[in-house]
Amino acid sequence: MIKFEGEHLLPxxxxxxxxxxxxxxxxISLMAYYNASRAINQExxxxxxxxxxxxxxxxxxSILSIFSIIFYICSHHYYEYMYAYKHASKELEYKxxxxxxxxxxxxxxxxxxxxxxxxxxIICFRKKDNEWKAPLMTIVNVAQxxxxxxxxxxxxxxVRIGNSPFTLTRNEIPAPIFSQxxxxxxxxxxxxxxxxxxxxxxxxxxxxxxxxxxxxxIPFGFAYAGxxxxxxxxxxxxxxxxxxxxxxxxxxxxxxxxxxxxxxxSFGGYWxxxxxxxASLVPWLIMVAGxxxxxxxxxxxxxxxxxxxxxxxxxxxxxxxxxxxxxxxLGDTSVHAFTEAGKAINIMIGIFVLMxxxxxxxxxxxHQKNIPVIIKEEETSSRxxxxxxxxxxxxxxxxxxILITSIPVxxxxxxxxxLIIKIHGGPLALPEDPEFLYNKVMILVAIILGLxxxxxxxxxxxxxxxxxxxxxxxxxxxxxxxxxxxxxIVYPYTYYKHGAGFLGAIYTASFCMIYSFIAxxxxxRIGLKDKFSHAGGSISHAGFAIMIVGMLISSSNxxxxxxxxxxxxxxxxxxxxxxxxxxxxxxxxxxxxQVATKMGEYDVTYLKDSAGNEKGxxxxxxxxxxxxxxxxxxxxxxxxxxxxxxxxxxxNPDTKSFLTxxxxxxxxxxxxxxxxxxxxSFRETTIGEGEKGFYSNGYxxxxxxxxxxxxxxxHFKENDIAxxxxxxxxxxxxxxxxxxxxxxxxxxxxLQIDDTVYAQNLFVKFVGVSEGRKIKVGIKESKTLIDFxxxxxxxxxxxxxxxFGLILMSIGIFISIIKKFRLSNxxxxxxxxxxxxxxxxxxxxxx
Amino acid sequence: xxxxxxxxxxxxxxxxVGLLVFSVDFSTYDTIDSxxxxxxxxxxxxxxxxxxxxxxxxxxxxxxxxxxxxxDSLGGKTKVIYHNNKPTDFEKSERIVLKGKMQKxxxxxxxxxxxxxxxxxDDKKMLEKNIKEQDSSK
Numbered sequence: 001m002i003k004f005e006g007e008h009l010l011p012x013x014x015x016x017x018x019x020x021x022x023x024x025x026x027x028i029s030l031m032a033y034y035n036a037s038r039a040i041n042q043e044x045x046x047x048x049x050x051x052x053x054x055x056x057x058x059x060x061x062s063i064l065s066i067f068s069i070i071f072y073i074c075s076h077h078y079y080e081y082m083y084a085y086k087h088a089s090k091e092l093e094y095k096x097x098x099x100x101x102x103x104x105x106x107x108x109x110x111x112x113x114x115x116x117x118x119x120x121x122i123i124c125f126r127k128k129d130n131e132w133k134a135p136l137m138t139i140v141n142v143a144q145x146x147x148x149x150x151x152x153x154x155x156x157x158x159v160r161i162g163n164s165p166f167t168l169t170r171n172e173i174p175a176p177i178f179s180q181x182x183x184x185x186x187x188x189x190x191x192x193x194x195x196x197x198x199x200x201x202x203x204x205x206x207x208x209x210x211x212x213x214x215x216x217x218i219p220f221g222f223a224y225a226g227x228x229x230x231x232x233x234x235x236x237x238x239x240x241x242x243x244x245x246x247x248x249x250x251x252x253x254x255x256x257x258x259x260x261x262x263x264x265x266s267f268g269g270y271w272x273x274x275x276x277x278x279a280s281l282v283p284w285l286i287m288v289a290g291x292x293x294x295x296x297x298x299x300x301x302x303x304x305x306x307x308x309x310x311x312x313x314x315x316x317x318x319x320x321x322x323x324x325x326x327x328x329x330l331g332d333t334s335v336h337a338f339t340e341a342g343k344a345i346n347i348m349i350g351i352f353v354l355m356x357x358x359x360x361x362x363x364x365x366x367h368q369k370n371i372p373v374i375i376k377e378e379e380t381s382s383r384x385x386x387x388x389x390x391x392x393x394x395x396x397x398x399x400x401x402i403l404i405t406s407i408p409v410x411x412x413x414x415x416x417x418x419l420i421i422k423i424h425g426g427p428l429a430l431p432e433d434p435e436f437l438y439n440k441v442m443i444l445v446a447i448i449l450g451l452x453x454x455x456x457x458x459x460x461x462x463x464x465x466x467x468x469x470x471x472x473x474x475x476x477x478x479x480x481x482x483x484x485x486x487x488x489i490v491y492p493y494t495y496y497k498h499g500a501g502f503l504g505a506i507y508t509a510s511f512c513m514i515y516s517f518i519a520x521x522x523x524x525r526i527g528l529k530d531k532f533s534h535a536g537g538s539i540s541h542a543g544f545a546i547m548i549v550g551m552l553i554s555s556s557n558x559x560x561x562x563x564x565x566x567x568x569x570x571x572x573x574x575x576x577x578x579x580x581x582x583x584x585x586x587x588x589x590x591x592x593x594q595v596a597t598k599m600g601e602y603d604v605t606y607l608k609d610s611a612g613n614e615k616g617x618x619x620x621x622x623x624x625x626x627x628x629x630x631x632x633x634x635x636x637x638x639x640x641x642x643x644x645x646x647x648x649x650x651x652n653p654d655t656k657s658f659l660t661x662x663x664x665x666x667x668x669x670x671x672x673x674x675x676x677x678x679x680x681s682f683r684e685t686t687i688g689e690g691e692k693g694f695y696s697n698g699y700x701x702x703x704x705x706x707x708x709x710x711x712x713x714x715h716f717k718e719n720d721i722a723x724x725x726x727x728x729x730x731x732x733x734x735x736x737x738x739x740x741x742x743x744x745x746x747x748x749x750x751l752q753i754d755d756t757v758y759a760q761n762l763f764v765k766f767v768g769v770s771e772g773r774k775i776k777v778g779i780k781e782s783k784t785l786i787d788f789x790x791x792x793x794x795x796x797x798x799x800x801x802x803x804f805g806l807i808l809m810s811i812g813i814f815i816s817i818i819k820k821f822r823l824s825n826x827x828x829x830x831x832x833x834x835x836x837x838x839x840x841x842x843x844x845x846x847x
Numbered sequence: 848x849x850x851x852x853x854x855x856x857x858x859x860x861x862x863x864v865g866l867l868v869f870s871v872d873f874s875t876y877d878t879i880d881s882x883x884x885x886x887x888x889x890x891x892x893x894x895x896x897x898x899x900x901x902x903x904x905x906x907x908x909x910x911x912x913x914x915x916x917x918x919d920s921l922g923g924k925t926k927v928i929y930h931n932n933k934p935t936d937f938e939k940s941e942r943i944v945l946k947g948k949m950q951k952x953x954x955x956x957x958x959x960x961x962x963x964x965x966x967x968x969d970d971k972k973m974l975e976k977n978i979k980e981q982d983s984s985k
Binding site for chain 2: 173393396432444651669790
C-alpha cells in the first residue's frame with residue numbers, strides 16, 4: 001500500500017457521506033409522505049408529514065453540501081479528485097468555476113436535484129394546499145432518490161451504481177505515474193472547462209433550463225395527487241400557477257440556449273432543430289398545451305382528461321430528453337456531443353424514465369372511469385373549444401418533433417431496426433435537408449396557432465353571440481391584412497430555396513402571426529379595458545406572435561454576405577429557377593490582411609490580430625465600411641479563435657447589432673502560429689496588351705484583357721460588366737505564374753477581385769482602365785508569408801423581434817402567475833420589474 | 848360543426864402531415880462500399896479520416912474547397928470533396944459522419960459532423976493520454 005503525498009481526502013469523504021445521507025433521507029421522506037398520503041386519520045397524517053418534512057430538509061441540506069464541497073474541490077484545484085481534474089483548471093476565471101461543475105454529468109444531475117429540493121421545500125413549508133402535499137412530495141422524493149442514485153458510485157454485486165463526483169483520479173485512470181507517492185506534483189493542471197463553453201451563457205443558461213426541467217415535476221405530482229386522493233378535478237386550480245411557472249422558465253431557458261448558440265457557437269443561427277434543442281422544446285410545448293386545458297377545466301369543467309395527460313407527459317418527456325441527451329444515443333446526429341457515461345448509467349437512466357412513466361400511466365387507466373367528463377360537447381362558438389384545438393395542435397406538433405428526433409433510437413431498437421432496414425434499405429437517417437422537414441410542418445402549425453390565438457380571445461366561454469364577435473374581430477382582421485400587404489411590398493421575403501408553395505406558406509404564417517399580435521393587443525383595450533392584471537394571456541400570445549414573426553423574417557431574409565463570386569465559382573452547383581442564384585452558396589471568404597474585400601454592401605478589411613486575456617485566445621479586428629451613407633458607417637468586429645491544449649481550436653463569432661439587423665461574423669479558418677505584419681502597399685503600373693511590367697523578382701506580361709470571361713474559374717454572362725486581365729509573371733528563376741485579377745461593375749459599385757501569386761508573395765489587382773486601351777494593374781509584394789483568415793458572415797434582419805417577443809411572452813406568463821397566486825400589488829410590481837429588466841438585459845444588452 | 852367533426856378534420860390534417868413527412872426522402876446510414884452502389888443518392892457515412900493521404904485545403908485560393916480521403920471500418924475508401932471550410936480540429940477527429948452523395952470517383956459531401964477527442968472528456972482513454980502527457984512533460 002502506497003502512502004500518497006499531498007492528497008486532501010477529507011472533503012471527498014464528507015461529500016460521499018452527504019451523498020449517502022441525501023439518498024437515505026430522500027427514501028425515508030418518500031416513505032413518510034407516502035404513508036401520510038394513505039393515512040386515514042388526520043392525526044397520523046400530520047405526524048407522517050412532519051417526519052417527511054424534516055427528512056426532506058435534511059436531504060436538501062445534504063445536496064447543498066455536496067454541491068459546496070464540489071465547488072470547494074474545484075476552486076482549490078484538488079486534482080486528486082477526478083471531477084476537479086476533468087473540469088477545472090488554474091487559468092479558469094472565477095465565474096466559470098460554477099459553470100465547470102455543471103459541465104459534467106454528475107454536476108448537472110446535482111443541479112437538477114438542487115432545484116427539486118428548492119421547489120419541494122417551497123411546497124412543504126407553504127401554509128397552503130395542505131391536502132396535496134403528501135402525494136406531491138412522494139413524487140418529488142422518488143425523483144430525488146433516483147437522482148442521488150446517479151451520483152452514488154457504490155458497487156453492488158460488481159456493478160457500479162451511479163458515478164460519484166468524489167472519485168479519485170488515481171483510482172479511475174490506470175497510468176504508471178499513480179504508482180508514485182508524489183504523483184500529485186506531476187498533475188500540474190486540470191483539463192478545464194471546454195473553451196466552447198466559456199461564455200457567460202454557460203453560467204446562467206443551465207441553471208435556468210434545469211429549473212424549467214425540475215419545475216415540470218410539480219404539475220406531474222399534482223396529477224398523481226389528483227388520482228391518489230380521488231379528488232379528480234380539484235388539483236387543477238393549485239397546479240395551474242406552477243404549470244405557468246414551468247412554461248415561463250422552460251421557455252426562457254430554451255431561448256437562452258438559442259441566444260447562446262447564436263452568439264458564441266459557430267452554428268450560424270439560434271435554432272437548428274438539433275436533437276438536443278428539440279428534446280427540451282417538446283416538454284415545453286406539452287406544458288403550454290397543459291396550461292390551456294387547465295384553464296378550460298377551471299372555467300368550464302371540460303378537458304380534465306387532457307389536463308392529466310399533458311401534465312404527466314410533459315415531465316415524462318423531460319425524462320426522455322435526459323435519456324436522449326445523456327446516454328450518447330444521439331452520438332452521430334447531434335452537434336452537442338454529450339458522451340456516454342457507461343452502460344450502467346445508461347440503463348439507470350432508462351429505468352428512471354420507465355419507473356415514472358409506467359406506474360403513472362397504469363394508475364391513470366385504473367382511475368380513468370372515475371374521472372368526471374362532461375358529456376355535452378363544447379359549442380364551436382365557445383372559447384374553450386378553440387383553446388382545446390390549439391392545445392391539441394401544440395401536442396401533435398410536439399409528437400411530430402419527438403418522432404423525428406428519436407430516429408437514432410429506432411436504429412438501436414433491435415426488431416424495429418431490422419424492419420426499417422428491410423423496408424428502407426438501410427438504417428434510417430435524416431433527409432438531405434433536415435431543417436426543411438421540420439420547417440414545412442411547423443409552418444402549418446404556426447398558421448393554425450396564429451389564427452386560433454388571434455380570434456379565440458374574442459370568444460366567450462360556453463358560447464358567443466355571433467354579431468358581437470364579428471363586430472369586434474373585423475378591425476384587427478382588416479388591419480393585419482393591410483400590414484401584411486405592406487410588408488410583402490416594402491420588404492418582401494427572398495426565401496426561394498423551397499419554391500413558391502413554401503414562400504406562400506411563409507407569407508400566410510406571417511399574416512396569421514401579425515393577426516394574432518394585433519388581435520391580442522387590441523383585445524387588451526377592447527375586451528379587458530386596459531386591465532393589465534388580467535391581460536397575461538393576451539400579452540403572452542402577442543409576444544409569442546412577435547417572436548414567430550421575428551423568426552420568419554430573420555430566417556427568410558438572412559443574407560450570407562461572405563458568399564463570394566470570387567471563390568469556388570467553378571463548383572457545378574444547380575441554379576435556383578426563381579432567384580437565379582446558386583442554391584448552395586459557398587459561404588467562406590478569404591480576407592488577406594490589410595486588403596479590403598467586398599462583402600455585400602461593406603468593404604471589409606482584416607486589420608490586425610491581438611491576444612486575449614485567456615491563454616491561446618486571439619482576436620481578429622475586421623473593419624466594416626459601408627458604401628451606403630457616403631461611407632460613414634464604419635465599425636469593427638472582433639471575432640476570436642481559441643487555441644487550446646492539443647492545438648484544438650474553437651471559434652467565437654462577433655455580432656454588430658443594429659435595431660433592425662445583426663451582422664454576424666466568425667472565423668472559419670485561421671493560420672495557426674505566429675503571424676506577421678504586412679506593411680506593403682499596391683504599386684500601380686499602366687500597361688497595354690502584350691506589354692511588359694516589372695516587379696522586384698522578375699517581370700510580368702499582360703497577355704490580354706477579356707470581357708465577361710467564362711472559364712473554369714469564372715462564369716460571367718453577356719449582360720455582366722466584368723473585365724479580366726490575363727497576366728503571366730515570370731520570376732528571375734524563369735518560373736511562370738498565371739494571375740487573373742478581375743474588375744466587376746455591379747449595383748453596389750466597382751468590385752475588384754484580386755488574384756494572388758502565392759509562390760512569389762504577390763497580390764495582383766485590376767485597378768481600372770486607362771486611356772489608349774491600357775489598364776492599370778496594382779501589384780503588392782509581401783516580404784513574408786501572406787497573413788489571412790477565412791470568415792463567414794451573415795446578416796440577420798430584425799432578429800431583435802425574436803428576443804423582444806420572447807421577453808413579452810414571458811412577462812405575460814408572469815402576469816398570469818401573479819394573478820393566480822393573488823399577490824399584493826407591490827410584490828407583483830417588484831417581481832415584474834425584476835423579471836423584465838433581467839430578461840431585457842440578458843437578451844438585448846448583455847454580451 | 849361539432850367537436851368530433853373538428854377532431855376528424857385534425858385527423859385528416861395529421862394524415863396530410865404524415866404524407867408530407869413520408870414523401871420526404873429519408874436518408875440511410877451506409878458504408879463507403881454500399882454508398883458506391885447508390886450513386887447520386889443522399890447517404891450518411893460513418894468513417895475516419897485517412898491520415899495516410901494528404902488533405903488538400905488552400906484557403907487563400909479557394910476557402911470553399913476541401914479534399915481528403917475517408918476510410919471506414921470495413922476498409923472502404925473514397926475521395927471526398929467538401930465545398931466548405933475545413934472544420935476546426937479536422938485532423939484530430941477520431942470519427943466523422945459524412946453526409947452527401949457518392950459520385951463516380953469521389954464523395955460529394957454536403958455536411959461533416961466531427962467526433963473529436965476534446966469533446967470526449969468522459970472518455971477514459973483520452974484522460975489517460977492527457978495524464979501521460981503531463982507525466983512526460985515533467
